[in-house]
Amino acid sequence: MDISTKKSQNTDEAPPPAAPPTQAEQKRAARGATRPGDRIFLGLSRGSGILLLVIMAAIAVFLTYRATLAISKDEANFLTAFEWNTNLIPPKFGIAVLAFGTVVSSIIAMAIAVPIAVAIALFLTHYAPRRLSGPIAYVIDLLAAVPSIVYGLWGALILVPQMDGLFGWLNNYLGWTGIFSWDEGAPRSMLTVGVLLAIMILPIITNVSREVFRQVPQTHEEAALALGATRWEVVRMAVLPFGRSGVISASMLGLGRALGETMAVATVLSPDFDIHASLLNPGGGTFAQNIASKFNEATEFGRDALIASGLVLFVITLLVNGAARAIIARRKEYSGANA
Amino acid sequence: MSTAAVTDKRPSTLRGASLPKWTPWAIAAGSIAVAVAIGLGTGLDSRIQWGLIAGLLFLLATYGVAARVEGRRQAKDRIATALVWVAFVLAVIPLASLIWATVERGVKVLDVYFLTHSMGVVADSEPGGGIxxxxxxxxxxxxxxxxxxxxxxxxxxxxxxxxxxxxxxxxxxxxxxxxxxxxxxxxxxxxxxxxxxxxxxxxxxxxxxxxxxxxxxxxxxxxxxxxxxxxxxxxxxxxxxxxxxxxxxxxxxxxxxxxxxxxxxxxxxxxxxxxxxxxxxxxxxxxxxxxxxxxxxxxxxxxxxxxxxxxxxxxxxxxxxxxxxxxxxxxxxxxxxxxxxxxxxxxxxxxxx
The missing domain is CATH 1.10.3720.10 (MetI-like)
Known part of the structure; x- marks a missing residue:
């Protein structure tokens, strides 16, 4: 609008009819961003959006570049080798153990955390007395903010001694499976890591699931109640089906956290470079833990090798998060990014 | 009107027998007591196990009692409620322990000296120093x-x-x-x-x-x-x-x-x-x-x-x-x-x- 008045003023000053506006001018008029302030501000805000894209691209490019430097000199198979000797000449290292440990610890964490988190979310939305649920939800929000290194310290100094008895019991009764056999070592093993990771990702899964369960239409629940359903039947028939995709994406977000968790694993696990059938004996490692604990002694080449393993972690978390987002995108109302 | 008010107070014949309101609490107290007894009796030293046993007993007892008195569907409802409560308690324990441990052990050396000095001349294994x-x-x-x-x-x-x-x-x-x-x-x-x-x-x-x-x-x-x-x-x-x-x-x-x-x-x-x-x-x-x-x-x-x-x-x-x-x-x-x-x-x- 402003533009047209300006133009009319211009034509007043310059009686000969102006040439019809060029295509570029028309475009600009349509967009309405002709003032210098507008143009600068649009440029700034669009620029920072583009900067974010550039950062993401740069992360991928630089990690890949440094990783290829390392992998090209690797004498062992990068994907399948069971060792990490970057100081050897020629160097030999591979990520098989790390990939196994990362997946196993995350699976344990998910197996423990998801049911409990869903139960807590149900507790907060459908079971807890109204007066309790507000403060509890608040506390869980705060717990999501506890730094991971504090979880790590707590896990190493308090959780680990407590696991002794449980491990002994598992060994006595389930030791024959091989998965739960235990040689009485310190319980700094994959199972302990999994339990700690479960505790750490509990708040985030709970928060997102709670948001979803809160959005279940009241009418669905009332319909079920009116048909004489018990509270459990209401949950099973109305609440859980509605919240399923939300719970899945919440779990994926939790999984993303568990995969990339560094400090808690580095403090609790006593690592080695082998795959063990038993979850109770110390050993194994994860991508992030391996980077944190090998970093200080690593040469420049060793750091490149660690970057190569970090690239694999990056790709895995991208896939997991992408899947979570795809599920969320189907239901736009809630996004876990704020949790 | 008055008759309606009276009939409301009587137990409705349309509803089946139901357990009194204090039942879950009683079962919880009972199962914790039994779990502690088992723990002490058989010498289990891990508190995690005590908690797991108590939780399991609570679930089983709830289901048993409810199935006998109220019927299958109500029993299922009760066990779901019990599960949700158990999950909540299970999750709260480590989180509470984390906060408690940090506060209890943290206050030992946390004072003005600790906040205003560095680790420059203190070996990591020695007391003293600060952040x-x-x-x-x-x-x-x-x-x-x-x-x-x-x-x-x-x-x-x-x-x-x-x-x-x-x-x-x-x-x-x-x-x-x-x-x-x-x-x-x-x-x-x-x-x-x-x-x-x-x-x-x-x-x-x-x-x-x-x-x-x-x-x-x-x-x-x-x-x-x-x-x-x-x-x-x-x-x-x-x-x-x-x-x-x-x-x-x-x-x-x-x-x-x-x-x-x-x-x-x-x-x-x-x-x-x-x-x-x-x-x-x-x-x-x-x-x-x-x-x-x-x-x-x-x-x-x-x-x-x-x-x-x-x-x-x-x-x-x-x-x-x-x-x-x-x-x-x-x-x-x-x-x-x-x-x-x-x-x-x-x-x-x-x-x-």
Whole structure:
């Protein structure tokens, strides 16, 4: 609008009819961003959006570049080798153990955390007395903010001694499976890591699931109640089906956290470079833990090798998060990014 | 009317027999007592086992009693309720233990001396020393990260909400989502790869860059939500008065949602303040006071905790310091959180009025 008045003023000053506006001018008029302030501000805000894209691209490019430097000199198979000797000449290292440990610890964490988190979310939305649920939800929000290194310290100094008895019991009764056999070592093993990771990702899964369960239409629940359903039947028939995709994406977000968790694993696990059938004996490692604990002694080449393993972690978390987002995108109302 | 009131008070014949209200509590108390007895009797020393046994007994007893008195469906309902409660209690125990342990062990050495001295002349295994250098490093790194990350994040959110149409906006939205999931150690490795190229030694600002990367998507997301809450009428009113769009955004849209934006920034600050992994790779740690974030290794609070734990060979003095530093860090993060939520409540955008 402003533009047209300006133009009319211009034509007043310059009686000969102006040439019809060029295509570029028309475009600009349509967009309405002709003032210098507008143009600068649009440029700034669009620029920072583009900067974010550039950062993401740069992360991928630089990690890949440094990783290829390392992998090209690797004498062992990068994907399948069971060792990490970057100081050897020629160097030999591979990520098989790390990939196994990362997946196993995350699976344990998910197996423990998801049911409990869903139960807590149900507790907060459908079971807890109204007066309790507000403060509890608040506390869980705060717990999501506890730094991971504090979880790590707590896990190493308090959780680990407590696991002794449980491990002994598992060994006595389930030791024959091989998965739960235990040689009485310190319980700094994959199972302990999994339990700690479960505790750490509990708040985030709970928060997102709670948001979803809160959005279940009241009418669905009332319909079920009116048909004489018990509270459990209401949950099973109305609440859980509605919240399923939300719970899945919440779990994926939790999984993303568990995969990339560094400090808690580095403090609790006593690592080695082998795959063990038993979850109770110390050993194994994860991508992030391996980077944190090998970093200080690593040469420049060793750091490149660690970057190569970090690239694999990056790709895995991208896939997991992408899947979570795809599920969320189907239901736009809630996004876990704020949790 | 009076007859209706009387019939309401009588137990309705349409409903089956039901257990009295105190039953779950009685069963809970009973199962805990039995679990403790089993634990003491058979000499189980892990408290985790006691808890698991109590939980299991509670579930079984609830189902048994309810199935006998109230019938199958009610019993299922009861067991679901019991499961939900057990899950809640199971989850609360470790979280409560975490807070309790940090507070109980943290207050041992936490005093003014601890907050105002560095580890410069103290061996890691000896008592004494403090976290002044780590607090200083943390504040500088997080401050610089906020200076970089917050404006970029807020501007990006403004772009997405006020200007964003088409493919670019969609791509930015998607990658912001993806970026929230980047593990902190990967952000650290990215900056590390840059440092390796230019052959640089660790310094505080490198850590700030990695923290800024971790911070941006969180700020974008929360700011976006807040800007979307600003009613369109406000924008239209301003534009109709002939105010340019950029001034509308700066003078109308942002001030309306400023409370929420500040809250989002503070929450993201609280989140990056506890990040250890990138700091470990890029800032390296330093027992001495180094106030210059642009040159030389620095300390930081989360990194200090990790190093006190891992480099002290089990010395109790170092563990005490680690707990005290944890308490300081948690207090800092919690205070930020509480203040942020306070601001959010106090300055919530007034919609629907």
């Amino acid at each position: 002044y250098h780590a607090i200083l490093g943390s504040l500088e790194q997080v401050g610089l990260a906020t200076l970089i990350g917050a404006p970029i994040g807020i501007l990006t959110a403004i772009y997405l909400v006020e200007y964003g149409r088409g493919n670019l906006a969609r791509a930015v939205t998607f990658f912001v989502d993806v970026m929230t999931g980047i593990p902190s150690i990967v952000a650290g490795l990215f900056i590390l790869s840059l440092m390796l190229m230019f052959d640089m030694q660790p310094f505080g600002f490198a850590g700030s860059l990695a923290l800024a990367i971790l911070m941006m998507p969180v700020v974008v997301r929360s700011t976006e939500e807040m800007l979307k809450l600003v009613p369109n009428e406000l924008r239209e009113a301003s534009l109709a008065l002939g105010v340019p769009k950029w001034r509308t955004i700066l003078k109308i849209v942002v001030p309306t949602s400023i409370g929420g934006i500040i809250t989002g920034v503070m929450l993201s600050v609280a989140r990056i303040a506890g990040e250890t992994a990138p700091v470990l790779l890029l800032v390296f740690g330093n027992p001495f006071i180094n106030a210059n974030p642009f040159e030389g290794a620095q300390a930081s609070l989360p990194l200090y905790i990790y190093q006190q734990y891992s480099q002290s060979a089990g010395s109790q003095a170092a563990y005490d310091r680690a707990w005290a530093a944890s308490l300081t860090l948690i207090a800092f993060v919690m205070i930020l959180n509480l203040v942020a939520r306070g601001i959010a409540r106090w300055k919530a955008p007034k919609t629907g009025r």
